[in-house]
Amino acid sequence: MSIAIGGRMPTPERTTLHEIVAAGRDILEVSGPDGLTMQAVADRVGVKSPSLYKRVAGRDALLRLVSDATVVDLSERLHGATLHELARQLRDFAHERPHGFRLAFSADFSPELAAVASEPIVTVCRTLVPEEDVLDAARTVTAWASGFISMELAGAFRLGGDVESAFRYGVDALVAGLTRPPT
Structure with missing residues (x-):
């Protein structure tokens, strides 16, 4: 998990697609398909939700990945x-x-x-x-x-x-x- 420095969330460059997918897989098992949201993944990898869209087009793309x-x-x-x-x-x-x-x-x-x-x-x-x-x-x-x-x-x-x-x-x-x- 990324750590916020100086109160700011890490930039998307510090979050890899691999980390996003791994977080999504873990969230899926804990929260089921309905719990697999862009916000839940962003929280898990330590970025703001809009930052994920630079790596993943949206929830459907996340589910596919x-x-x-x-x-x-x-x-x-x-x-x-x-x-x-x-x-x-x-x-x-x-x-x-x-x-x-x-x-x-x-x-x-x-x-x-x-x-x-x-x-x-x-x-x-x-x-x-x-x-x-x-x-x-x-x-x-x-x-x-x-x-x-x-x-x-x-x-x-x-x-x-x-x-x-x-x-x-x-x-x-x-x-x-x-x-x-x-x-």
């Missing part, structure tokens, strides 16, 4: 993982950053960022299925994992039982289904 940074962070965590590890990392990330997870899975990305986001899952699926099935497998894995995790975060599993065990069962079933020879 936060979402993009979250996707890149998640993608980096998933590199080199097996399907079991990938699913676990995805779930752990969602529990660490539930609002970021929801934002990342609801955002419309550029084709370049979509490729970055999907690369770890596509890579894992290439180890499990023939090349012609990779995209279908990656979509299946993504849909199951994001659906399970979203339901878990929402408290939707109310029938009892062990959610951890159900998660492991689901991942095992995905692996078994993907590695089974086609009929």
